[in-house]
Amino acid sequence: MQATHERNEQSTEQVRVLVVDDEPNIVDVISMALRFEGFSVDSAGSGADAIASVAASKPQVMVLDVMLPDIDGFEVARRLAGARAGVPILFLTARDGTEDIVRGLTLGGDDYMTKPFSLEELVARIRTILRRSGLTEPESSQLVFADLALDEDTREVSRGARPIELTATEFRLLRYLMANPRRVLTRAQLLDHVWQYDFGGDARVLETYISYLRKKIDVEAPALIHTVRGVGYSLRLPRG
Amino acid sequence: MQATHERNEQSTEQVRVLVVDDEPNIVDVISMALRFEGFSVDSAGSGADAIASVAASKPQVMVLDVMLPDIDGFEVARRLAGARAGVPILFLTARDGTEDIVRGLTLGGDDYMTKPFSLEELVARIRTILRRSGLTEPESSQLVFADLALDEDTREVSRGARPIELTATEFRLLRYLMANPRRVLTRAQLLDHVWQYDFGGDARVLETYISYLRKKIDVEAPALIHTVRGVGYSLRLPRG
DNA sequence: CGCCAGGCTGTGAGTTGTCTGAGAGCTTCC
DNA sequence: GGAAGCTCTCAGACAACTCACAGCCTGGCG
Numbered sequence: 428m429q430a431t432h433e434r435n436e437q438s439t440e441q442v443r444v445l446v447v448d449d450e451p452n453i454v455d456v457i458s459m460a461l462r463f464e465g466f467s468v469d470s471a472g473s474g475a476d477a478i479a480s481v482a483a484s485k486p487q488v489m490v491l492d493v494m495l496p497d498i499d500g501f502e503v504a505r506r507l508a509g510a511r512a513g514v515p516i517l518f519l520t521a522r523d524g525t526e527d528i529v530r531g532l533t534l535g536g537d538d539y540m541t542k543p544f545s546l547e548e549l550v551a552r553i554r555t556i557l558r559r560s561g562l563t564e565p566e567s568s569q570l571v572f573a574d575l576a577l578d579e580d581t582r583e584v585s586r587g588a589r590p591i592e593l594t595a596t597e598f599r600l601l602r603y604l605m606a607n608p609r610r611v612l613t614r615a616q617l618l619d620h621v622w623q624y625d626f627g628g629d630a631r632v633l634e635t636y637i638s639y640l641r642k643k644i645d646v647e648a649p650a651l652i653h654t655v656r657g658v659g660y661s662l663r664l665p666r667g
Numbered sequence: 668m669q670a671t672h673e674r675n676e677q678s679t680e681q682v683r684v685l686v687v688d689d690e691p692n693i694v695d696v697i698s699m700a701l702r703f704e705g706f707s708v709d710s711a712g713s714g715a716d717a718i719a720s721v722a723a724s725k726p727q728v729m730v731l732d733v734m735l736p737d738i739d740g741f742e743v744a745r746r747l748a749g750a751r752a753g754v755p756i757l758f759l760t761a762r763d764g765t766e767d768i769v770r771g772l773t774l775g776g777d778d779y780m781t782k783p784f785s786l787e788e789l790v791a792r793i794r795t796i797l798r799r800s801g802l803t804e805p806e807s808s809q810l811v812f813a814d815l816a817l818d819e820d821t822r823e824v825s826r827g828a829r830p831i832e833l834t835a836t837e838f839r840l841l842r843y844l845m846a847n848p849r850r851v852l853t854r855a856q857l858l859d860h861v862w863q864y865d866f867g868g869d870a871r872v873l874e875t876y877i878s879y880l881r882k883k884i885d886v887e888a889p890a891l892i893h894t895v896r897g898v899g900y901s902l903r904l905p906r907g
Numbered sequence: 908c909g910c911c912a913g914g915c916t917g918t919g920a921g922t923t924g925t926c927t928g929a930g931a932g933c934t935t936c937c
Numbered sequence: 938g939g940a941a942g943c944t945c946t947c948a949g950a951c952a953a954c955t956c957a958c959a960g961c962c963t964g965g966c967g
Contacts (some may be wrong), residue, residue, distance in 0.1 A: 871914090
């Protein structure tokens, strides 16, 4: 669903991302999301393809599934170690034992996420990786709207002087809202971006979380989170 | 269904849309509406046709019903996934369980609408999809007439400096009027575009909503909404 | 000038959409 | 292995919206 191009003016050149996963659906979902965020995306379905592709297209960052039919992700990374000369990797891993192994590998500029994840999170992590490795203008990791501020690196959130503690889901939701200020985001957009891509549950969670956020953010201050009945929600200043 | 060509100067080329639905009536209604909006429309009545048609006519956006007699819409999308290389899809789905399933698929540039819908909404969504995916000049999401402004992304409406709150139906009605400034829109056109295509109720709702809009827009300022007795309504400046 | 069809608008009922509290199941952390 | 925290489900209360209806108003025409 429509992501925004707000922050995507990659100065002159598009950043090239290589997405490696053997499930075509996953590749599709990720590629689409990243293209809409302004990245240039290539993909590969196996370890061998991945290695070939790195040589050919010289991506600036890779999204690499650990479970691949031929050479596993770790091995791909190892083989590229010499060649990749600092191409950072975002590993994808199932929620199981491999998690721990990956953690050990994500030293340099690397990072990892467990499947399933939300697109919001994926995009945010890629941005962080790029920022860290100096491959893009170091945009600030701060999102600010009115007196509300959110830092993507430190995960600190505050309204005015008051610090606010958010849970993981609340954070993703607020980050997505703040990345698209004033725009009315539909229920479907919010569910697609903020929840895991395989979320099939009750769409009413969204309302629950909006309610949580309001209790933390919109108390004792002008409300910033607004309901647009029949459509979705929007972050804006009260009009008037 | 007669809509306008006002905003449709697709610089040089027409945008090609493929409409896929097994109900000929629906295909007809949608095709008419889109042609009048300046799109070039092809249609297909089954999943197999759709796939063939994509290969043949290379549409830039698809309107795809999920319930098809042979291959369902999801499967069509999946089979096209490799080949379509980012052809965004607007899924049509009944208001039932499938809604949730579609949501998961509407990542990238896709979107969905539940049947029945209004043509006004359909056209607006296709425009949004095209704008987001960079397939047309990113026209502004702002509609302006005299001192009246309407933003499709933020859904904010204002007259001069004064912000105006509209309900969903009021918004669709005003958007349609503003997309066709000065033109006299007939009662039938308004009902067809702004209300769901299967609306069978009392045509007098229209007057009710015109009345609502006037109260919100045409108070304390020159009236912009004008009645053309026996025909319909028109958005224009008072003559003088 | 009076009549009538067409248009306007206030009232209200039914429907639909949203909010929020309570709690069940999970995970994580000690 | 227990406690705490988080995510998600559910249901009831509430609010907003849509539409129907009916009576009044208005403009056009004889």
